[in-house]
Amino acid sequence: MAAEASTTRAHVTRTVVIAAALTAALSILLLAFALPGVHSTPSDIRVGVVGSPTATAAIERPVDTAQPGAFDFSRPASEADARTAIERRDLDGALIVGDNGIRTLVTTAGSPSVATLVETLGNQVAQRSGSTSTVLDVRGFGGGDPKGVGLAAGALPLALGGWIGALVIMMTVRRPRALVITTVVFAGVGGLALTAILRFVLGTFDGRFWPTAAAAMLGIAATAFGVIGLRTLFGAAGLGIAGIALIVLGNPLSGLTSSPELLPAPWGAIGQYLPPGATGTLLRNTVFFDGHATAHPIVVLSAWLLIGLAFYAIATVRGRGDNDRVEEILDEEWDVEPESARAGAR
Known part of the structure; x- marks a missing residue:
């Protein structure tokens, strides 16, 4: 009876802790999305x-x-x-x-x-x-989207797209070289698709298709490699860090729906160091302002891309990213039978 009571107490404690943690996470998510809008004031x-x-x-x-x-x-x-x-x-x-x-x-x-x-x-x-x-x-949006709704709405798809794309690639591609190549191809095709939708479907802009496509490709590649590097080197904690950087903070602090100058200091500036904000600024300045003021977002996104690749390389060298270990980590997480086990069975 004592053992059963102890087990029951443990289950209750675990349930309370999980519920409290999830409630805290939801509260933080709500504050991250709502506070910038509630306290939006012009600055400089x-x-x-x-x-x-x-x-x-x-x-x-x-x-x-x-x-x-x-x-x-x-x-x-x-x-x-x-x-x-x-x-x-x-x-x-x-x-x-x-x-x-x-x-x-x-x-x-x-x-x-x-x-x-x-x-x-x-x-x-x-x-x-x-x-x-x-x-x-002096500079307006395209005739099909005079309010720029397409560009403003692009932050979350970019963040979620890079996140989901990275997870799917890690689930389905196990060899390091193939994983890198697949991610690059995904960024290229995804960037072209995003730009085509903004240009030909939504009418957000009228020209500069290829420079804008290149900007979108860099944004997707930076996001995807950032997720892959963090997840492979730091495990589930890295995936949580990526989620905070891309969705919890990156999307509401991107400034795409208003402007970084309208967000409470210093959050507007912080948002420009995260992939959604940097990608949005790069797209805006590439297509509407002839590439002016693009150095900062290019440096930020390149840093995310290169650091993600470096994390992935470090994980590989240290053994967490080699073929067998990657299979072990991912197969445990996704509950898929390892390739090595399937090969042995054959």
């Missing part, structure tokens, strides 16, 4: 102000007083310089102060949310000065 939105020193100062001082830290003002020499800075991703928008009112330059392709903020700022400035504001969208 880069706005150029073109006009006389007196006019620009009259614009900047009231805004800095009313919304400290929301906008980072600069003073381009001309409207042409402001437009060039926007196209190069050095500015998020600009206010051109003229005799006939305010001319507001925005870029919805950079971020519809930020474009709305800059447009609102232009309207407020015009109202204070008793003039009018006209809006010019």
Whole structure:
């Protein structure tokens, strides 16, 4: 009876611990997705102000007083310089102060949310000065997807696609060389498919197909190899780390549905070091801004790819990644009979 009571207590304790752990995980997941939206506020939105020193100062001082830290003002020499800075991703928008009112330059392709903020700022400035504001969208989305919904929705499929693809490849391909080749092929085909859907089905953009496809391929490869490297070297813990980086944190912190500048500091910046955020920024800047400001996301994704490959190579050299050990790990996890056992039976 004592042994039976002890077993019952152990089962109850285990049930409580599992339920508590899963509840904590769900709570963290909810907070990760909801908090950035709830506490979304502008921070350091880069706005150029073109006009006389007196006019620009009259614009900047009231805004800095009313919304400290929301906008980072600069003073381009001309409207042409402001437009060039926007196209190069050095500015998020600009206010051109003229005799006939305010001319507001925005870029919805950079971020519809930020474009709305800059447009609102232009309207407020015009109202204070008793003039009018006209809006010019310097870079917009394609005609089939004027709000860029396809690009904004791409973060989760990229994260889940790389995750699921890596798991399926590890389940079905056991030889290290074949696994690497299969992952590269998956990234290539997946990148082409993703770009084709955005371009020809959703109409999110109109040109630069191949550079955009290359960006998508790099994003998928970085995600997949990151998962493979973490899982093979660190086991189930590595898979958990990958899930946190890609889905729990990577997706809500990507800034694709709004902008990294609208997420609470420092989460927007952190999101750009995770594959979903880096891939989204790389795709956006490649297709809409002629490849400007792509160095950072390329470095981030290349690091994920190379570190994942390095982890996989280390696991192989240390014995966890050799053929027999990989089969043992994966077959235990997926409950599949090892190839070596099948060969012996034959």
